[in-house]
Amino acid sequence: MERLVVSYELRCERGESAREKAEAIALEQTVELPEACVSAAIRERVVGRLEKLAEGEAGRWRASISYDPALIGGEVGQLLNLLFGNVSMKAGIRVAGVVWPEALLAQFGGPRFGIDGVRQLCGVRGRPLLCIAVKPLGLGPRDLAEICRRFALAGVDLVKDDHSLADQAAAPFRERVARCQEAVEAANRERGGRTLYLPHLSGSPRAVAGRARAARELGCRGVMVCPLLAGWETVRRLTETSGLAVLGHPSLSGGFFAEDHGISPEVLLGTIFRLIGCDGVIYPNAGGRFVFTEQVCAAINRRLREPLGALRRSFPVPAGGIDVARVPEWVGRYGSDTIFLIGSSLYATDDPFRTAAEAIEKLAQSG
């Protein structure tokens, strides 16, 4: 099988040899032994191979290490383990890029809906989509449903739970989803719209599966989930079996995004989230409350939409403090195959529902 090639950025301290550091990664991520303890056969078959090593600026190096994809055994956890598992506990090592063998990609189903499928669900072609988060946490099902209804009447494409909404006593999952979905359906009938309501799924693998079934029975066509909270394989199973469109939320992922140690956002959110089947991937947009630069956002967008084996394309979902007034500008930069997720800036206006309706109009004009 063609090999998996991982490009690591290395930061070398004074006196640290880039070659030794790179060779240590190739050993650490496979046999976890010094080279002298490994037979020639194991070295040949199992140990990562340092394919290339190049110096960059200021003590930074780029090392390409290739691995036999058979080491992954088709498991997402073992894929992440091979990329960054043990070396996460070292310093100055960053997974910057990955070249994916087709045969490995074929082991992952990827998005079941993808950009085209989500567009079909929403009945929207040729323009970006607008998603609104229902807020705040702490409201009961009735109040949340009323907010959903009004955003659906405003013509918003997707209305979603906050990812802090789980199954708390203040808004138990089943009751909340029943009421919110009912409210959105009523608004859709009134307006002739096709707004989707996406509840957040969390909890144990069994709870996630059960809540997905409940959401489907109640009429939902999509859901949101946090892979780093719910579990990589739980999300993979959800996307493979539930028949629901799935938005991936990046909660907790920021631990991996240090400048010189971690996994690049475009690999983690752009490719890994897509491999496990997210039809859209939420990320903190540049210029908002979070730290991504516009270059990082563009790289995530590219990874989500680029050809990748037979995998469907995923929607980028920039979020996290997008100013509703600036949406047309972002459309110009990110293109129309984007879902804009607006939260706080909308709630800060006098009439969030009217503002949302105006945003949809602007998006329609931009298309």
Added chain:
Amino acid sequence: MERLVVSYELRCERGESAREKAEAIALEQTVELPEACVSAAIRERVVGRLEKLAEGEAGRWRASISYDPALIGGEVGQLLNLLFGNVSMKAGIRVAGVVWPEALLAQFGGPRFGIDGVRQLCGVRGRPLLCIAVKPLGLGPRDLAEICRRFALAGVDLVKDDHSLADQAAAPFRERVARCQEAVEAANRERGGRTLYLPHLSGSPRAVAGRARAARELGCRGVMVCPLLAGWETVRRLTETSGLAVLGHPSLSGGFFAEDHGISPEVLLGTIFRLIGCDGVIYPNAGGRFVFTEQVCAAINRRLREPLGALRRSFPVPAGGIDVARVPEWVGRYGSDTIFLIGSSLYATDDPFRTAAEAIEKLAQSG
């Protein structure tokens, strides 16, 4: 209910206000809205409260923020989300410590065996335990079993899979576990020993549960699992229902351990791993191939063994380049309620099995 108090270390850039940064965390981790958009009732019930703010050295601050534990709804994912979910994507924020309300702790079963239970399984009192990793990845079941047999004959307490062993074709799970367990049992009969073999469980929640059942049927009394790969709730369910002792492995956790952003190792590995039920927690020891200082290791040890509601104590399992010759020294520092996990330094000796036997003798003398 008593509130959950999280102590965040903040690094403030020039011109950044520590108070504003802390107040933004209290909002971000709950309602994800500016304060002006939140009603007085929601602010009172839902938004985190800044309880204390103190300046440290060089632009560092310490902020104590309290939350209503009802926001967690008993889910591990939502606990991590509340501690660090969205703020992980900001900069200069580190979860340094947590004060846990008893009622919240009572929602987590914690270790089923704990230090005392694992000691009973191994039949060892009054001295530290020795664990050996079977290496290298790439060997087939027969070769792995032979290594297990010889370490069991050497009297090692625990023999475990590498965490890169999953269900790959070279050593499929069921066949590998059957042979290794058989080999250890044969050695135990021969020697009158009680060595445990711990296979690594990975894969989907269903695979983890199925492999746990298989391991138990084959006679295993314990397993190893990587919570960040397999999923928090998958591990929790495993520890609650499998009847197996569980060692937690820290693979991928290093993303969270940056000096000024993340979750402190003692909270993540020391407390969270214990909450989800790990009977022992592997971590990269000071002085080895990884970056933890001895202070960090001591803090992890303390969290694993301290009183914590009704939760059993967990074994610290320092690893990652422990020199077998230095084990007596580490026993002096870490105390006897420790499992020393030795890998590469043992394999680098002429006769790893004899070296292991000598290490066990030294531990017996140290007890």
